[in-house]
Amino acid sequence: MNTTATLPAPHRTGAVREEHTGPDTGGVHGSRAQPTASFGEFVAAAAAEGRLVVQPRMGFGDPRRMREGLRRTRSAVATTVGTLTIDSYTRTGDLAAARAALAEGTPLNGYPIATHPPDVTRDLLDSLRAPGFPVQVRHGSSRPEPIVRALTAAGLDATEGGPVSYCLPYGRTPLAESVDNWARSCELLATLVPAHRTPHLESFGGCMLGQLCPPGLLVALSLLEGLFFVRHGIRSISLSYAQQTDRAQDEDAVRALRRLAGEFLPAHVDRHVVLYAYMGVFPRTERGATRLLEDAAHLAVRSGAARLIVKTAAEAHRIPTVGENVRALETAAAAAALAERDDTGATDSEIYREARTFVEAVLELSDDPGRALRTAFARGVLDVPYCLHPDNAGRSRSFLAPDGTLRWSTVGRMPAVPYAAAGAPGGMTSTGLLRALNTLADRYDRPEPPPARTAPAPPARLATRTPATRPPSRPGDDMDATTPPALGEHLASPRLRSAMLVQQEALHAAREFLRGEGFVELLPPLVGPVTDPGGRGAKALDVDYYGQPYKLMTSAILYKQASLAGFPRLFYVAPNVRVEPPETAGTGRHLVEFHQIDVELADGTRKDAQDVAAGLLTHVVEHVWTAVPDVLRELGRDELDFAELRSGKFDTRTHDEAVARLVAAGHPQSPDAEIDWTGERLLSLEADRPFFVDDYPKGSRGFYDREDPERPGVLRNFDLLAHGGYGELASGSERESDYATIVTRMRESGENPAKYAWYLQLAREGIRPSAGFGMGLQRLVRFLTGLDSLWQVSAYPKLPGVIAP
Numbered sequence: 001m002n003t004t005a006t007l008p009a010p011h012r013t014g015a016v017r018e019e020h021t022g023p024d025t026g027g028v029h030g031s032r033a034q035p036t037a038s039f040g041e042f043v044a045a046a047a048a049e050g051r052l053v054v055q056p057r058m059g060f061g062d063p064r065r066m067r068e069g070l071r072r073t074r075s076a077v078a079t080t081v082g083t084l085t086i087d088s089y090t091r092t093g094d095l096a097a098a099r100a101a102l103a104e105g106t107p108l109n110g111y112p113i114a115t116h117p118p119d120v121t122r123d124l125l126d127s128l129r130a131p132g133f134p135v136q137v138r139h140g141s142s143r144p145e146p147i148v149r150a151l152t153a154a155g156l157d158a159t160e161g162g163p164v165s166y167c168l169p170y171g172r173t174p175l176a177e178s179v180d181n182w183a184r185s186c187e188l189l190a191t192l193v194p195a196h197r198t199p200h201l202e203s204f205g206g207c208m209l210g211q212l213c214p215p216g217l218l219v220a221l222s223l224l225e226g227l228f229f230v231r232h233g234i235r236s237i238s239l240s241y242a243q244q245t246d247r248a249q250d251e252d253a254v255r256a257l258r259r260l261a262g263e264f265l266p267a268h269v270d271r272h273v274v275l276y277a278y279m280g281v282f283p284r285t286e287r288g289a290t291r292l293l294e295d296a297a298h299l300a301v302r303s304g305a306a307r308l309i310v311k312t313a314a315e316a317h318r319i320p321t322v323g324e325n326v327r328a329l330e331t332a333a334a335a336a337a338l339a340e341r342d343d344t345g346a347t348d349s350e351i352y353r354e355a356r357t358f359v360e361a362v363l364e365l366s367d368d369p370g371r372a373l374r375t376a377f378a379r380g381v382l383d384v385p386y387c388l389h390p391d392n393a394g395r396s397r398s399f400l401a402p403d404g405t406l407r408w409s410t411v412g413r414m415p416a417v418p419y420a421a422a423g424a425p426g427g428m429t430s431t432g433l434l435r436a437l438n439t440l441a442d443r444y445d446r447p448e449p450p451p452a453r454t455a456p457a458p459p460a461r462l463a464t465r466t467p468a469t470r471p472p473s474r475p476g477d478d479m480d481a482t483t484p485p486a487l488g489e490h491l492a493s494p495r496l497r498s499a500m501l502v503q504q505e506a507l508h509a510a511r512e513f514l515r516g517e518g519f520v521e522l523l524p525p526l527v528g529p530v531t532d533p534g535g536r537g538a539k540a541l542d543v544d545y546y547g548q549p550y551k552l553m554t555s556a557i558l559y560k561q562a563s564l565a566g567f568p569r570l571f572y573v574a575p576n577v578r579v580e581p582p583e584t585a586g587t588g589r590h591l592v593e594f595h596q597i598d599v600e601l602a603d604g605t606r607k608d609a610q611d612v613a614a615g616l617l618t619h620v621v622e623h624v625w626t627a628v629p630d631v632l633r634e635l636g637r638d639e640l641d642f643a644e645l646r647s648g649k650f651d652t653r654t655h656d657e658a659v660a661r662l663v664a665a666g667h668p669q670s671p672d673a674e675i676d677w678t679g680e681r682l683l684s685l686e687a688d689r690p691f692f693v694d695d696y697p698k699g700s701r702g703f704y705d706r707e708d709p710e711r712p713g714v715l716r717n718f719d720l721l722a723h724g725g726y727g728e729l730a731s732g733s734e735r736e737s738d739y740a741t742i743v744t745r746m747r748e749s750g751e752n753p754a755k756y757a758w759y760l761q762l763a764r765e766g767i768r769p770s771a772g773f774g775m776g777l778q779r780l781v782r783f784l785t786g787l788d789s790l791w792q793v794s795a796y797p798k799l800p801g802v803i804a805p
Contacts, residue, residue, distance in 0.1 A: 038134070038157055038158070038197050038198035038199070038200055038236060039081065039134040039136060039157060039158035039198075039200040039236070040158075040198060040200045040236035040237075040238070040270045040271075040272065041198065041236075041270070042081065042132065042134045043081075043238070043272050043306050043307055044270065044272065044306075046079050046306070047272065047306040051079040052079065052297065052300055052301055052305075052306070052307070052308055052332075052333065052336040053079050053080070053081055053306060053307040053308070054076075054078050054079065054080055054297075054307075054308050054310055054329045054332045054333050054336070055080065055081050055082075055083055055136070055307060055308070055309050055310065055329075056073055056080075056083055056309075056310055056325040056326075056328065056329060057083060057085050057138065057309065057310075057311075057325075058070075058073065058083050058084075058085055058322070058325055059083070059084060059085030059086060059087065059109070059110030059111045059138075060108075060110070060111060060640070061087060061101070061102065061107055061108030061109075061110065061111060061112060061640075061643075062107075063111075063116065063120055063121075063123075063124045066084065066111050066124055067124045067127065067128070068322065069322045069325070070082045070083075070084075070124075070125075070128050070135065071127075071128060072322050072323075072325075072326050073325070073326065073329065074128060074133045075326075076326050076329045076330055076333075077330050077333065078329045078330050078332070078333030079333065080133070080329055081133065081134050081135065081136060081307075082128065082133060082134070082135035082136070083135070083136055083137075083138055084111045084113060084135060084136070084137045084138070084151075084156075085110045085111065085138045085139070086110045086111060086112070086113055086137065086138065086139035086140070086141070086147060087108040087109050087110030087111060087112045088108075088109055088110065088644070088688060089101065089108070089112065090110070090112050090113065090114050090115065090139070090141070090146070090147065091110075091139050091140045091141040091170075092141070092143075092171070093141070093143045093146070095112075095114055095115055095146065097647075098112040098114070098115040099115050101643070101647060102115060102116075104647075106643060106646055106647050107639040107640050107642070107643045107646070108640070108643055109319070109640045109643050109644075109688070110139075113137060113147060113150040113151060113154070114146040114147055114149070114150040118150065118153040118154050121150070121153075121154035121156075122154050122155055125154065125155065125156070134157075134158060135156060135158070136156075136158040136159060136160065136200075136202070137151045137156055137158065137159040137160075138159070138160055139159065139160075139161060139166075140161070140166055140170055141161065141166060142163075142166050142167040142170065142171060142173040142177070142178040142181060142182075143173065143178075143181050144159070144161055144166070144181065144182065144185045145181065145184060145185050145188060147159065148185045148188050148189050148192070149188065149192070152188075152189065152192035152193055153192075157189075157193045157197045157198065157199045157200060158199070158200040158201075158202075159189070159200075159201060159202070160201065160202035160203070160204055160238075160240075161182070161201075161202075161203075161204055162182065162203045162204050162205050162225035162228070162229075163175070163178045163179040163181070163182035163183075163225065163228060163370060163373065164178070164205060164208075164221055164224075164225060164373055164377075164382075165203060165204035165205040165206075165207065165208060165221065165225060166178070166182075166204055167389070167391075168208065168384055168387050168389040168391070168392055169208055169384075169387065169389075171389075172389065172390065174390075174391060175373075175374055175377055175389075175391040176374050176391075179228075179370040179371075179373060179374055180370075182228070182232075182370075183228075183232050183370055186201065186228075186229055186232035186233055186234050187232050187233050189201065189233075189234065190232070190233035190234055190235075191233075198235060198236045198270070199234060199235075199236065200234075200236040200237065200238070200270075201229045201234045201236075201237055201238075202237065202238040202239075202240060202274060203221075203222045203223075203225035203226050203229070203237065203238070203239050203240055204225075204240055205218065205221035205222035205223075205224065205225040205226075205239075205240060206218045206219070206221070206222040206239065206240035206241035206242050206257070206276065207240060207241075207242035207276050207279050208221060208384045208387065212280075212385060212386060212398050212400070212406060212433075212436060212437065213384060213385055213398060213406070214354075214385075214398050214406045214407060214408055215241070215244060215249055215250070215252070215253035215256075215351050215355075215406065216253075216256075216350075216351050216354030216355045216357075216358060216416065217354075217355075217358060217382070217384070217414075217416075218241060218242065218253065219241065219253055219256050219257045219260065219351060219352075219355035220354075220355040220356075220358035220359050220362070220382075221382070222239045222240050222241060222257060223239060223257065223260050223261060223264060223265075223355070223359055224358075224359060224362055224363075224369060224372075224373060225239075226239050226261065226265060226271070227264060227265070227363075227369045228369040228370055228373065230265065230266060230269055231368070231369050231370070235268065235269055235270065236269070236270040236271070237265075237269060237270070237271050238271065238272050238273065238274045238306075238307065239257055239261055239271065239272075239273050239274070240273070240274050240275075240276060241253055241254050241257055241273065241274075241275055241276070241305070242275075242276040242278070242279045243275060243276060243277055243278045243279075243295075243296050243299060244278070244406055245400060245404050245405070245406060245439060245440055246403070246404040246405045246406070247295065247299060249351070249404075249405045249406065250299055250303070251299060251302055251303045251342075252349040252350075252351045252352070253303075253351050254273055254275065254299070254300075254303035254304060254305055255303055255304065255343070255349070255352075256349060256351045256352035256355055257273055257355075258273055258303075258304055259352060260352070260355060260356060260359065261273075264359065272305075272306035272307060273303075273304065273305040273306060273307075274305060274306070274307040274308070274309065275296065275299060275300040275303075275305040275307070275308050275309070276308075276309045277292070277293055277296040277308065277309060277310050277311040277332075278292055278296065278311065278440060280437060280440060280441075281316070281437050281438050281440070281441045282311060282315040282316040282441055283316060283440075283441045283444040283445045284316045284317070284441065284445055284788070285444075285445045286313045287445075288441070288444035288445040288446075289311070289312070289313040289314075289315060289316070289444070290313055290331060291444050292311075292440070292444045293310060293311060293312075293313075293328060293331055293332055293335070294331065294332070294335035296308060296310070296311075296332065297331075297332040297333075297335035297336040297339065298335060298336070298338075298339045300336065301336050301339035301340065301341055302339055302340070302341060302342045303341075303342075304341055304343065308332055308336070310325070310328040310329055310331075310332050311328065312324040312325055312327070312328040313327070313328070314636060316441070317636060317786055317788070318636045318637060318638060318641060318786045319638045319640050319641055321633075321636075321638065354416055357415050357416070358381075358382065358414070358415065358416070361376070361381050361415045362376045362381060362382065365379075365381070377391050377392060377393070378391070379413060380393035380395060380412050380413035380414065381413060381414060381415065382414065383395055383396040383411075383412045383413070383414050384396070385397050385398040386398075386433070386665070386666065388664050388665065393412055393413065395410065395411075395412025395413065396408065396410055396411055396412045396414060397409045397410040399419075399432070399436065400436040400439055401419065404439075407419035433666050433667075434678065483585075483791075483799065483802065484791045484792075484797050484799070484802075484804070487796070487804070487805050490795075490797070491795065495635070495787070495792065496792070496793075496795065498631050498634060498635055498785070499635075499781060499785050499787065499792060499793040500793075500795065501628055501631050502624055502628060502631060502632065502635075502781055502784050502785050502793075503777070503781045503793065505623060505624045505627040505628055506620050506623075506624055506777070506780060506781055506784060507573065507777070508623070508627075509619055509620040509622075509623035509624065509627075510573075510597050510616060510619075510620055511573075512619070512623070513615065513616050513619040513620070514571050514597075514599065514612075514616065517569070517612065517615070518569050519569040519570060519571045519599065519601075520567050520569065520570050520571075521570070521571055521572070521573070522563060522567065522570055522571075522572055523572070524553065524556045524559065524572040524573075524574035524575070524598065525553060525556055525559050526552065526553055526575065527543050527545060527550045527551065527552055527553065528550060528551060528553065528558075528559070529548070529549075529550055529551070529755065529757075529758065530551060530558070530755050530756050530759070531551040531552070531553050531554045531555065531556075531558075532553075532554045532555035532556075532557050532558070532702060533702060533703075533749070533751055538554060538578035538579060538580045538581075539578070539579040540552060540554050540577070540578070540579070541577055541579060552577040553574065553575070553576055553577065554576055554577065554578045555574075555576055555596065555598070555774060556572060556574050556576075556598060557598070557702075557704060557772075557774070558704070558756075558759050560572070560598060560600040560770075560772060561600065561704070561735055561737075561759075561762075561767050561768075561770060562759070562762050562767070563600070564600065564602045564767065564768045564770055565767075565768070568601065568602035568603070568768070569600075569601050569602070570599075570600055571597065571598060571599045571600070572596070572597075572598040573595060573596075573597055573598075573777065574595060574596050574597075574598045574774075575593065575594075575595050576593070576594055576595065576596055577592060577593055578592060578594075579592060579800070580592060580800035581800060581801075582800050582801025582802075584800045585799040585800045585801050585802055587677060588782075588788055588789040588790065589677070589727060589728075589779065589782075589789075589790055590790065590799070590800055591778060591790050591791065591794060591797060591798060591799065591800075592798040592799070592800055593794075593796070593797075593798050594776060594777070594778050594790070594794070595776075595777040595778065596774040596775060596776055596777060597616070597774070597775040597777055597780075598772070598773075598774045599612060599613075599616075599732075599772050599773055599774070599775075600770055600771075600772035601770060601771060601772060602768040602769070602770050603768060603769055603770065604734075604769075604770055604771035604772070605716075605734060605771055606694070606716050606717070606718060606732075606733065606734050606771055608771055609718075609732045609733075609734075609771040609772055609773050610650075610692055610718060610720075610732070612773075613720050613730050613732065613773050613775065614648075614650045614690075614720075616775065617645070617690065617720070617729065617730075617775075617780075618645065618646065618648060620780065620784070621642050621645055621646060621784070622646060624784055625639060625642070632784070632785065635785045635786060635787070636786055637784070637785065637786045641724065641786070644688050644689035644723070645689050645690055645723075647689075649689055650689065650690050650691060650692060650720075651687070651689060651690075651691035651692070652691060652692040652693075652694060653691060653692070653693055653694070654693070654694050654695045655671075655675070655693055655694065655695050655696045655697065656671070656695070658675055658679070658683060658693050659671045659675075661683065662675075662679045662682060662683070665682065667679055667682060671697070672697050672699065672700065673697075673700050674696060674700045674701070675693060675719070677727070680721060680727040680728055681725055681727055683721060684721050684722060684723055684724065684725050684726060684727045685724070685725045687721070687723035687724075688723055689723055690720060690721060690722050690723060690729070691720075691721055691723070692718045692719065692720055692721075693718060693719045693721060694717070694718045695708075695711075695714050695715065695716075695717075696714075696715050696717050696718075696719075697713060697714065697715070698712075698713045698714065698715055699748070699749070700715075701715055701717055701733070702749070703736065703742060703745035703746045703748070703749045703751060704733070704735050704736055704742070704745075705717040705733040705734070705735070705736070706733060706734040706735055706736045706737075707736070707741075707745075715733060716733055716734040717731075717732065717733030717734070718731070718732055718733065718773075719731050720732075720773070720775070722779075722783045724783075726779070726782065726783045727779075728776075728779070729775055729776060729779050729780055729783060730773045730774060730775035730776070731773060731774060732771065732772055732773025732774065733771065733772075733773075734769070734770075734771045735767075735769065735770050735771065735772070737763070737767045737768065737769045737770070738763075739760065739763040739764045742760065742763050743760065778790045778793050778794055781793040
């Protein structure tokens with residue numbers, strides 16, 4: 001292959017050249033160097049002194065908070081560079097929304113650099129431009145031109161991304177458009193940065209989807225984006241690689257990336273390798289998260305990476321605070337100081353050969369790296385596993401081998417060889433995918449084996465499981481996230497007290513909002529001849545009511561409909577009892593006893609009910625952040641967790657769309673059933689705001705959900721799911737009110753109409769059409785507090801299958 005047509009003067013000595021070509025700047029933090037000319041030169045100087053540069057991910061909409069975050073990053077006991085992480089509106093090019101959020105005082109999940117005037121950003125940075133502290137802008141945009149203009153106007157010269165890595169994993173921008181956008185942005189950055197400074201660009205290509213991409217492809221993509229940057233005028237670059245599942249494989253990958261950079265990049269290009277601490281599902285325990293971060297620091301030093309982007313012990317639970325970021329920086333720096341570089345690994349490893357094959361195959365397609373990348377993806381020469389972008393072929397699949405390494409099971413049209421070892425799987429199931437995604441977190445969270453002891457076997461229905469502990473939110477509150485402690489210990493927990501303070505304010509706000517909307521609160525019934533039959537696998541408890549078989553209420557939905565005759569807008573805060581299957585005890589989202597905020601409005605439509613639910617949730621969130629902000633922060637919550645919600649924007653998708661999304665992601669969701677719990681979690685994790693799922697199929701819900709008269713088989717119902725992995729908060733629908741239809745629907749769903757005599761008598765006489773919903777109180781409080789399990793927000797928790805007082 002002739003690479004001389006690809007880039008001017010490619011360096012092809014066959015030996016690994018030292019990565020850093022920037023001038024000696026006289027030192028870094030610790031000795032606090034003289035001012036450096038550019039980001040790349042600073043990293044080069046640190047590497048020359050044997051110091052690993054560590055960097056956080058950090059961004060705040062408020063310039064004062066952003067300045068404080070940068071100040072504390074600079075003051076950390078480590079060799080650090082600063083980060084301005086950009087907000088979601090700016091990343092997607094919705095600058096109008098960013099301006100509106102600033103005008104309304106809505107918290108943003110990053111710094112809106114293209115919305116704040118350049119003077120504001122310059123003022124923010126001026127007090128921090130001390131010797132040896134460059135700042136990089138991190139974003140995630142396939143349309144980065146406004147960001148590049150804004151950062152250069154503010155006097156900055158370093159950013160990151162790439163035409164592939166900030167397109168395929170993050171959105172649906174056509175790849176060709178992203179390539180054009182990034183070509184212009186590279187040239188813009190090279191032009192707008194003053195001549196005495198050197199613009200720097202970091203490829204994000206070493207982190208496609210964060211996980212489960214075999215290292216050879218990550219290395220190739222990172223280098224190919226670096227070649228693209230150089231083609232468009234950038235002379236200082238960093239090539240990324242994300243820590244994966246096997247240390248030896250990762251070390252080989254970073255060494256391969258360094259070697260290939262020396263072979264393919266022109267000699268005059270300053271370069272270094274940046275390692276990302278694991279970008280997949282992070283350990284939930286403080287011990288596990290810290291061990292993983294320390295291993296990332298060891299990996300960076302041993303393999304020759306010059307910079308490390310850290311993650312924090314809070315990563316699995318919430319957006320980390322500034323203090324948690326600083327602790328992570330200092331932890332990584334301390335671990336790095338104990339490690340030594342090791343260049344004894346294989347110089348001609350399997351990863352090196354595979355990555356080189358990818359690079360050469362792509363560069364054979366065109367002398368222009370951008371055109372070559374477009375063609376490579378169009379032909380399937382490059383194909384990222386599990387990536388749903390329309391321009392990705394989607395024929396490749398990877399898997400986690402028994403030895404912990406990432407391997408190809410299917411390569412499509414790529415110039416790679418699938419793993420042929422005995423026992424290698426032929427394909428990845430949804431269960432296998434979830435297991436693989438959680439493998440590293442589970443490995444690092446695994447507790448030390450307890451001392452052997454003899455104990456009687458537990459009762460058959462008593463749930464027992466190995467604790468998967470969570471970092472305590474407050475000193476002395478080290479509580480297991482899977483099962484509750486003894487009731488006395490639980491009630492004395494500071495964390496429970498904090499959760500109950502949040503619950504108190506949430507109830508106050510809910511009642512305040514609903515009364516303001518004209519609803520009347522009734523006290524709900526506790527027992528009755530029948531109850532809601534619609535719970536997923538849950539059963540009702542029987543009660544001997546003066547010789548008659550009654551039920552404890554699983555939901556008072558039928559009573560809400562009956563009450564409309566005198567109360568056209570009503571609500572309950574209703575206790576419910578559902579005997580859930582024991583296997584749901586470990587989901588974190590099921591209790592036998594719980595409460596619902598039950599709402600019903602006569603003559604209402606689904607849209608009316610959704611508007612009330614959205615308004616209720618928004619009002620509760622606003623109130624608790626006004627009433628108990630310190631309590632929420634002590635629990636680890638940040639206002640940024642709720643920025644999109646507080647903007648009042650709720651997304652909506654149909655059940656069909658949700659099913660299609662899950663099936664495309666490899667999850668076997670039935671199109672004829674409710675979204676299962678795993679599916680809910682997957683949809684919830686990829687969202688940044690609450691969203692409704694409409695139009696469940698007939699047969700998936702109770703007989704009382706109204707069938708759409710214009711679309712037989714489709715129900716006029718909905719679920720409201722929270723973002724961040726918290727799943728369903730509320731469920732509702734328009735109600736069937738026609739007597740004959742109700743009887744027919746009962747029979748279709750297997751219910752005996754005779755059991756519902758009192759309800760059917762009312763329906764025969766005429767029940768008003770209505771719509772309503774039930775919002776789980778404990779689920780709401782769990783979402784507000786960010787805690788792991790519903791039992792942690794219940795004073796007297798009863799988990800399915802667990803015997804408790």
